[in-house]
Amino acid sequence: MPKITFSTENKVQQDNRFPKLSLEYGDRALIVAIEPEPEVEYVHTLQAPAIGPDGKVIKEERKNSKGETYVAPKMEFFGQHLCFGAFDVLTAKGSDPANCPTCAAAAEGEGIVAPKPKYAMNVLQYTLQPNSWTVRDPFNVDVVAWTFAADRFNTLIDLAAEWKDLRKHDLKLGPCQSAVFQKYDIQVANSAQWMADDARKKQAIESYDNNKCTDLSSVIGRKVDKSKALEDIQRVRERLQQAYHTPSSSAATQAFDNATSSEPETISKPAEAASTEATGESATWESVLSDL
């Protein structure tokens, strides 16, 4: 059996496992947005219809965030990665086909969609007494990454406009109405528990300093290299062709690939981890989508 040394270059690439704020149905959380602003990244989610043993698209009943039932193709998760586009282009136009192969594929309208902005920030989550908003004694906070999509970001903008500094007001989340969609209301408290006395302030700030996530973009999405993105795009196209008998070749993306393949690759990869997660857990794509 081969042996492997404990040297740095042998380190296995892994997904960022930093704890995320995630509520189960009926759960509540009391948090404080200890950072003045979140980080934002544009994220591509690649999915395509699942095919049954009979070669046909599998249909399933689904519920939207309002609880209404509808029938739609069962979607299979093919990967998720940070967009390669320039941030100012993405902000202005929502997509950057010149710099990102996935945006280029999305521009062709083949079942691949433009990236969506996704936000993340470190927050302090208080340990609560069961089924209550009362903090537990002894006082405890955990640092978790709170990720959300544009609608929740807009809600936070409104709350910040009304309450000014959100670091001085705890946020009451929940009770959670859907774990898949992370659907819950947010109420603002008049004060912040972490500022109640000097001992709590010291504990909260030390906990934040020692435990915060310093690479929030890796919590938001995976940084893959362009060859991995192109591989995922190809897999989606093959599946779409299988499902709908649409042409799978794409001159534009081929051209993009040829034009950029000689560029130095500066973005690191965890390609292996990404593909394991994509196929390893059947519910993964839903939980990924729920964050978007």
Ligand SMILES: [Zn+2]
């Ligand atoms: Zn893109």
